[in-house]
Amino acid sequence: DTGSAAAIPINEVDIAYVTPVTVGTPPQTLMLDLDTGSSDLWVFSSLTPSSQIRGQEIYTPTKSSTSQLLNGHTWSIRYGDGSSSRGTVFTDNFTIGGLEVKSQAVQTAQEVSSSFTQEQSLDGLVGLGFSTLNTVRPSSQLTFFDNARPNLDEEVFTADLKYHATGTYDFGFIDSKKHNGTITYTPVQPSPGYWTHSLSGYSVGSGAFQSSQISGISDTGTTLLYLPTAIVTAYYRQVQGAQNSQYYGGYVFPCASTLPTFTFGIEGARFTIPASYINYTRISPTSTTCYGGLQSSSGLGINIFGDVALKAAFVVFSGTNPPRIGFAPK
Numbered sequence: 001d002t003g004s005a006a007a008i009p010i011n012e013v014d015i016a017y018v019t020p021v022t023v024g025t026p027p028q029t030l031m032l033d034l035d036t037g038s039s040d041l042w043v044f045s046s047l048t049p050s051s052q053i054r055g056q057e058i059y060t061p062t063k064s065s066t067s068q069l070l071n072g073h074t075w076s077i078r079y080g081d082g083s084s085s086r087g088t089v090f091t092d093n094f095t096i097g098g099l100e101v102k103s104q105a106v107q108t109a110q111e112v113s114s115s116f117t118q119e120q121s122l123d124g125l126v127g128l129g130f131s132t133l134n135t136v137r138p139s140s141q142l143t144f145f146d147n148a149r150p151n152l153d154e155e156v157f158t159a160d161l162k163y164h165a166t167g168t169y170d171f172g173f174i175d176s177k178k179h180n181g182t183i184t185y186t187p188v189q190p191s192p193g194y195w196t197h198s199l200s201g202y203s204v205g206s207g208a209f210q211s212s213q214i215s216g217i218s219d220t221g222t223t224l225l226y227l228p229t230a231i232v233t234a235y236y237r238q239v240q241g242a243q244n245s246q247y248y249g250g251y252v253f254p255c256a257s258t259l260p261t262f263t264f265g266i267e268g269a270r271f272t273i274p275a276s277y278i279n280y281t282r283i284s285p286t287s288t289t290c291y292g293g294l295q296s297s298s299g300l301g302i303n304i305f306g307d308v309a310l311k312a313a314f315v316v317f318s319g320t321n322p323p324r325i326g327f328a329p330k
């Protein structure tokens with residue numbers, strides 16, 4: 001089997017991407033954020049207090065003839081940005097881009113934090129990390145990818161995220177039309193459950209490439225690129241008027257400043273992030289100060305290769321044994 005679905009930016013600065021999925025019989029369509037940085041599939045639901053719902057679509061298990069309560073199971077998750085959700089669990093038919101998994105664990109929210117309530121274009125998440133990170137107790141559940149794997153033509157899913165445009169997630173095949181040139185693979189460390197791998201180095205603008213192993217996670221659920229402070233200061237040293245603002249919690253600069261590109265290495269291959277991706281957003285609609293798409297990871301305890309980096313490549317998440325991740329130009 002294979003599947004292919006759109007990755008649609010939810011706002012004009014690509015803060016996140018959502019993908020249409022269907023749950024249950026007859027199918028209920030929701031827009032979910034496919035997130036390689038976590039492994040819970042959870043949705044706004046008929047069990048979510050109406051005071052916490054603001055425009056999101058919900059899954060109503062009682063309207064589905066194929067839903068089954070997973071008795072006595074609960075879940076609770078907290079994300080890096082402090083947002084959280086918790087609830088109960090049903091199994092039901094679940095489809096992404098024509099690829100169906102029967103009796104997928106669908107985690108129904110009984111409580112969501114305010115940042116989820118405020119994000120009306122996001123109806124929940126599909127965790128595509130390793131199933132070891134799943135928070136359902138007493139027995140943890142498998143991700144959509146782990147459930148689909150036995151039926152996939154190839155044990156892969158790919159992310160073709162785009163800058164200010166709709167991209168695609170494919171399951172079970174590598175679409176050669178979506179990338180040009182070879183795919184460079186590098187090993188993934190699947191413990192504790194992220195797609196953890198190393199970059200082989202970086203360069204700023206036309207500067208010399210600095211070879212150094214930089215370990216981090218390729219995370220479709222994180223907006224920006226978070227790297228060690230030394231690399232980030234070297235980058236913003238090239239930007240007129242840039243400063244690391246305590247107030248804004250990161251590097252800001254005059255929107256009119258010229259930004260250099262940023263290149264990262266995967267093994268021997270090189271991927272260049274255009275300056276426009278790093279000129280992330282104005283700090284407020286009328287401001288002439290802009291917030292950078294490259295920020296320091298020092299507060300996170302982990303380097304995160306988020307959407308700002310991933311949208312500069314065609315990325316293959318390979319669930320083979322051993323797992324690996326591939327990057328190709330596009």
Ligand SMILES: CC(C)(C)S(=O)(=O)N[C@@H](Cc1ccccc1)C(=O)N[C@@H](Cc1c[nH]c[nH+]1)C(=O)N[C@@H](CC1CCCCC1)C(O)(O)C(F)(F)C(=O)NCCN1CCOCC1
Pocket residue numbers: 015016033035036037038039077078079080081082083115119133134135219220221222223224300
């Ligand atoms: C634009 C921005 C100021 C950088 S943002 O912070 O607002 N962007 C958020 C994503 C977002 C999109 C839309 C609306 C609201 C928030 C962002 O990038 N958050 C990251 C990480 C972060 C930390 N600090 C700054 N950023 C995050 O938490 N990403 C998680 C998924 C998000 C959660 C909020 C909703 C959108 C999806 C994540 O799953 O990718 C994660 F890996 F970071 C994470 O937290 N994974 C949870 C891992 N646990 C480990 C223990 O077992 C359970 C799972």
